[in-house]
Amino acid sequence: MTTTAAPATAPFRFFDVHVVRSRRLGPAMLRVTFGGERLDELASGGRDQRFKLFLPQPHQDRPVFDDLGEGWYTAWRAQDPAERAVMRSYTIREQRPDSGEFDVDFALHGAEPGASPTLSTPFAQGSAPLTAGGPASRWAAAARPGDRLTVLAPAVEDNGGVDFRPPAGTDWILITGDETALPAIAGILSWLSPGTQAKVFIEIGHEDDRQPLPTFADAEVSWLVRGPATAAHHEPVLDALRTAALPAGTPYAWVAGESGTVKAVRRHLVRERGFDRRAVKFTGYWRRGASEEDLLAELTAGAAAAEQD
Structure with a gap:
């Protein structure tokens, strides 16, 4: 069977992307296809390849950043929570470098525009305010072609965003x-x-x-x-x-x-x-009862406490 060692490098880069299309996969899943410039430089390692997705606030047409350099996380944390991009972690379901596209499957967690649509009909965009689910679920359920996002994604296939790495000797x-x-x-x-x-x-x-x-x-x-x-x-x-x-x-x-x-x-x-x-x-x-913001706050607090110790 195939085995892989730990990655030697783990560079990630920011990419501006837009929605190309979306389609329902089932009652709880929606696939959104993204396109954008320079996506030939995005290099998914396959498997469970994760990346960071940044959503605009409801009053914005694209995510707003103060810094996209090496200090992006500190700058992002320092932004006004009402203005800074909503950050979530997702998996690259499939990448098609030749067409400059990649797919992301969203678990909707009950986010629905109005009544639940059937599997054979598209979402009734804008038919009702979305209140269920988290920010990413609500965004995905209402996504339209042309909607813009930013992603922080790998630039090499062997990167730190791939966790599935069975060691040699696995049966x-x-x-x-x-x-x-x-x-x-x-x-x-x-x-x-x-x-x-x-x-x-x-x-x-x-x-x-x-x-x-x-x-x-x-x-x-x-x-x-x-x-x-x-x-x-x-x-x-x-x-x-x-x-x-x-x-x-x-x-x-x-x-x-x-x-x-x-x-x-x-x-x-x-x-x-x-x-x-x-x-x-x-x-x-x-985690039940916790948003990613809650988990990030816990992680940040834990890291700060470790540094003090």
Whole structure:
């Protein structure tokens, strides 16, 4: 199977992009295609390639920055929160360098323009104010061709925004996640070498959120549909793992999704399944009751405290 070492370099650059088109993938997922100048310089590493997406405030037609140089983060933090761009982390679902486009799949988290559209009809743009979901979900649900954003994305394929890196000696792959991890899971499966053994558990909110997941790997995919009445009390991925028959040999696990579920899955794999901690890559893509601003504030405070210590 394919293995990769840690990246030697990790340069990222700012790119101005615009919406080319969007289409609904299912009740909870929307794909937005972006275009822009210099996108031939954007170099996705595939797999779970993440990048930073910057949204304008509702009264702006594009994100506003005071600095796009090496000190961008400090300058961004210092901006008036009502004026600075809304920053979110997303996965590059697919890049097409020849056409200067890339796709990003958004989990909508209930963001709807008016009544829920059917899968065969486009969004009724501007039909009603969007109140559900977070800023990125609301933006995606209302996105129109020409809408402008800024992204901070990799300029080399081997970059620090790719986490899926099974080490040499791995015999099989375990992948778990929810809707927010689905774009990364799709990217990982399309990247795996022929014959790689993989067990995949994906939690979704509706049967129609299933997607084709092309892969050359020998992958067994389990779709776990949570019921709306029990969503707050059950953990479909963890429940499925507890009873799953897993392959023999040395595993590598990639675990993503809601932070609490991710931690519970990691504990199960390490304590009950005997996985080596170093062979479990886990990432909380979101946390119940917390925005990315909350998480960034916690991270910044933690870093400041560490420096003082």
